[in-house]
Amino acid sequence: MSTYYITTPIYYVNDAPHIGHAYTTVNADAFARWHRLLGDDTFMLTGTDEHGLKIQRSAEEQGVTPLEQADTNSARFQSTFQLLDIANNDFIRTTEPRHHHAVQALMQRAYDNGWIYSDTYEGLYCVGCEAYYTEDELDDGNCKIHGRPAEQMVEENYFFKLSAFADQLLAHYEANPEQIRPEGYRNEVLGLLRQEVRDISISRSSIDWGVPVPWDEDHVFYVWYDALINYATAVGFAADDDMFNRYWPSAHHVIGKDIIRFHCVFWPAMLLAAGITDLPRFYVHGWLLIGGEKMSKSKLNSVSPRQLVEGDEEAGYSAFGVDGYRYHFLRDPAFGPDSDFSYEQMLIRYNSDLANQYGNLVQRVITVTAKKCGELAPAPSPDSPLAVQAETAYRETAEAWDRAQPPIALDATWRLIRETNEYLAANEPWKMDAGPEVDRVMGDALEAIRIVTILASPAIPNATQETWERIGMDGQVTDQRLPDAATWGGYPGGVALVPGDPLFPRLKG
């Protein structure tokens, strides 16, 4: 059996969850759910990043301790992810003792291996990014991401010999193109590694909100070097070797393009420095923008997932439900480039793909079958024209998930839904008399529904489980195993159908 370990970045707790954060987590969850269908031993991780200067300052501004702030906001991330039916196996908080233990153990190994030294550092620091920049990486002294001036800092710091790993990492990414998807981001990383790679400062002595450096307790690790290690902590690094050896070699990190350098350059080098030679893979996505701008607290332009799931009259948003929410964010923004959030597009997508195509198909097939085929549903025919289309849909869906392209995967799945609707329109079973011909058409349609319901389940887990039950299938749709479950002919027939209300009532603008 293969294993599949998938993570999201851990979210800073100075901010409330918005649709940008949720975008990363929903995608990671969909990848995890796809791999569970494939039968992979899957482990999905998300969590919160709770140390560092940014968090400390924001807590001070609000008159609370950093831990109080972290408790409040970490809980908000957890409840948002519950709302979105994220099936994570673990939720990590960097203030947990297990994490401190793993950070200290990993960094101690790097230190013992001779990759860490002490020096004075002077540079321009953006607190928003928690990163040092050179003059030419800034815009007139301002951070390009946050638009605020970088601050001059002077510190006695520990340094990590990142420069010593640049060639090895370059060779690694050159030899293994699939390590970073999509391709454009791999090129960006190759570009970073071909430039001069400088050593990096990894500790701070001026703050204490962090994980203490084990060999010098006057320092705490700089937040990024504590944060990245969360991925190792959660699968038992320095605590449970069996678990670590089981999951670590299959690590996949879903990240936004803003944190590519930390993840694709610094993190693998840290792993190598600690003697861990299995390096993670990356799925990198762009930003979700609002009116062309990145969401932020200061611009007050963020939209929360809850507003769209439950509806928000004041903002003029309908209630899309969890599945409607997930489907839009998986189906519409291309995975890789930036894209503007469009409420209008979300509404169009919901009404066309979910209400008209999937929802109507299920509704219509159950109604017509009940009317024309008696108490028990008919079985599919082996030589249905839909069988070939189902095979293509499965193949293309699987390939796209494998290439980390959810919109393309869902498009391939939905093609089978449209083809099944066309098959019904062409055969007009509602005009037929009861008998073998209508049984054949409806058996085929039910089989196509069974297959698309499995394939769509990573995106719309609730409606697919509901459909699974309505078409008389036992158990959980999530317990089906691909590729066998997508093979034509799996619908048994002879089962009772369960009529119900429309799965996706149409929404008005």
Ligand code: MSP
């Ligand atoms: N704490 C760091 C990550 C440490 S991982 C070891 C961090 N946190 S963050 O909360 O600022 O952002 C986390 C991730 O949220 C980003 O990488 C990105 O994946 C996602 N997004 C935050 N805003 C986003 C958008 N507007 N659009 C898409 N994704 C966004 O960076």
